[in-house]
Amino acid sequence: MIQAVYQWLDQRLRLRPIEEMLLNEPIPGGTSWVYVFGSATLFLFLLQLLTGMFLAIYYAPTPDHAYDSVQFIMSSVTFGAFVRGLHHWGASAMVVAIGLHMLQVYLYGAYKPPREVMWMVGVALFLLTLAFAFSGYLLPWDQKAYWATQIGINMVGTVPGIGDALVRIIRGGDHLGALTLTRFFALHILFLPLMTLGLIALHLFILRRVGPAGLFEERRTVGKSGAVRAERRRRIASEPFYPRQVFMDAVVMGVVFLIVVGLAIGLPFPLADKANPSDTSFKPIPEWYFLFYYQGLKYVHGPLEPLATWILPAVFYAVLMFLPFIDRNPARHPVRRPTAILIGIFFLVGVFGLMAVSLKEIYSVPTTEPSVVRGQELYAKLQCNGCHRIHGSGGAVGPDLSYEGKGRDRNWLIRHFKDPQGVSPGSIMPAFSLTVSELDDLTNYMLSLR
Amino acid sequence: MERRTFLVRMTGFIMGLIGLILSIPLVGYVISPAFRRHPQDWAETGSPDELTVGIPRELSYVVTLNDGWLKTTATKSVWAVRQPDGAVTVFSPLCTHLGCGYHWDSADLTFKCPCHGSIYNINGKVLAGPAPRPLDRLPVKVDNGRLFVIYKEFRAGTPRQIEL
Numbered sequence: 001m002i003q004a005v006y007q008w009l010d011q012r013l014r015l016r017p018i019e020e021m022l023l024n025e026p027i028p029g030g031t032s033w034v035y036v037f038g039s040a041t042l043f044l045f046l047l048q049l050l051t052g053m054f055l056a057i058y059y060a061p062t063p064d065h066a067y068d069s070v071q072f073i074m075s076s077v078t079f080g081a082f083v084r085g086l087h088h089w090g091a092s093a094m095v096v097a098i099g100l101h102m103l104q105v106y107l108y109g110a111y112k113p114p115r116e117v118m119w120m121v122g123v124a125l126f127l128l129t130l131a132f133a134f135s136g137y138l139l140p141w142d143q144k145a146y147w148a149t150q151i152g153i154n155m156v157g158t159v160p161g162i163g164d165a166l167v168r169i170i171r172g173g174d175h176l177g178a179l180t181l182t183r184f185f186a187l188h189i190l191f192l193p194l195m196t197l198g199l200i201a202l203h204l205f206i207l208r209r210v211g212p213a214g215l216f217e218e219r220r221t222v223g224k225s226g227a228v229r230a231e232r233r234r235r236i237a238s239e240p241f242y243p244r245q246v247f248m249d250a251v252v253m254g255v256v257f258l259i260v261v262g263l264a265i266g267l268p269f270p271l272a273d274k275a276n277p278s279d280t281s282f283k284p285i286p287e288w289y290f291l292f293y294y295q296g297l298k299y300v301h302g303p304l305e306p307l308a309t310w311i312l313p314a315v316f317y318a319v320l321m322f323l324p325f326i327d328r329n330p331a332r333h334p335v336r337r338p339t340a341i342l343i344g345i346f347f348l349v350g351v352f353g354l355m356a357v358s359l360k361e362i363y364s365v366p367t368t369e370p371s372v373v374r375g376q377e378l379y380a381k382l383q384c385n386g387c388h389r390i391h392g393s394g395g396a397v398g399p400d401l402s403y404e405g406k407g408r409d410r411n412w413l414i415r416h417f418k419d420p421q422g423v424s425p426g427s428i429m430p431a432f433s434l435t436v437s438e439l440d441d442l443t444n445y446m447l448s449l450r
Numbered sequence: 451m452e453r454r455t456f457l458v459r460m461t462g463f464i465m466g467l468i469g470l471i472l473s474i475p476l477v478g479y480v481i482s483p484a485f486r487r488h489p490q491d492w493a494e495t496g497s498p499d500e501l502t503v504g505i506p507r508e509l510s511y512v513v514t515l516n517d518g519w520l521k522t523t524a525t526k527s528v529w530a531v532r533q534p535d536g537a538v539t540v541f542s543p544l545c546t547h548l549g550c551g552y553h554w555d556s557a558d559l560t561f562k563c564p565c566h567g568s569i570y571n572i573n574g575k576v577l578a579g580p581a582p583r584p585l586d587r588l589p590v591k592v593d594n595g596r597l598f599v600i601y602k603e604f605r606a607g608t609p610r611q612i613e614l
Binding site: 080 | 454457458460461464465467468471472475476478479480482483486518519520
């Protein structure tokens, strides 16, 4: 059936040559599991495109409605939390995939002539991916989104001369508000996807024109086993893209897909409280892939600040973009490019080191004290969340306790638990009969909320 | 099976599986709110003492409507008829033919629909015109001397009453 339809179309549209061009592209040195990251990135981009279109069905890009509409997706739409989870974790996975893809290209020296333009288009795609991440982060309009975006935009403001103007242009005015949200939304769902699709087409067009780089030099003698491997590779000289590489790509896509599905189900991504511009106490933490940079910013102060906020990033992206022209060493094998490889290793150690320090700091601050943990358990046992809300979860009958630890002292809390009406007249909170140690635990938990 | 055939089939299988796992939640995601019913609460619409036996009155009341993440209020009306035994009958204000608003003709003592000429008697029975069924009755109760109704809409044009 499919064959018959294909033949009918082929007689009219002459599809066979196109099919051959697409599928029979020779890969020098044969297919490999190392070449799958580009397809994995493309697959994740398409997954983002799909889940994003579906999220847009219920999303309203105005400060009045954005948060409520995302809340509606999460709580009222069947599979809504799952679809949003796919989009959230798909974004993370895409950053990982594009990072691995760039690393592989760097390691294999595949950015060298004649593939300079393909590399540069790839770097542009990487920048678009970061722009996707940044613009998408604001859309749920919760505290995390609002304050992370505020900080990101303010960093742009440190660029000398044009900083203020840039900030106004990004915000669409003098403060982060309705105009910022609509332009971030348009950027995220129209401008960026179309630009990305165009550049992906260009990236693949160039790939087909210059061909895949394949393995490094065939004739290198890198120790005995290397020589043997090169010999074996040469025997299969160049293997076509289809069906083996396509199969490998498909397997990796399947695995990546299952990981994202697993994360979407197992690690839901809850909303924080609704964005509140007047609450300056909120401490935003960026997405994990920006953590190394967030940590780096903590170490530079005063006159050195612009170095971290824009000079280093600008230099980094410029070097990345023009790498094929900066690294003039014609060799592709890693062993013959010690400088490039060392720089790469230093970069990775720096990024992952900062990320590790940052993660350690984030997770060592709150709720490790046993009493706080017991208090938290007590809070759940007494079903305090029936009336009280902490960071977006729980009822809205009683006061929001997200930052209860800030304004209260220990004595007030203990007296209030014992006799709510005595401390705040008219309160409808019931008095719970708690032991002294339970009172202490619950109070410690309240004080840890800040 | 030849190695090549195996690779081709496995590729197709993996792609098909991804498509299948995605399509089920995505379809559910799109259609679920479209078929969700939001049970309406009792809405107060005045006092039964204001009604006179034999003279229907149009009463209005405010209902809360769930509109996605929005809650909106709308003013709706009903035709209320006091029965000789004191009970109150409440009719949906929409003609069962095509959903036009009808009115009470105090000269003829009938409900008349201006659109296509359906005529009902005071008990909602069809006397003339294209209306396929009697006027739709709504749930009604008297509580503490106040009249409460539940807002409902029914499909127009069907002999059987089908709630929307």
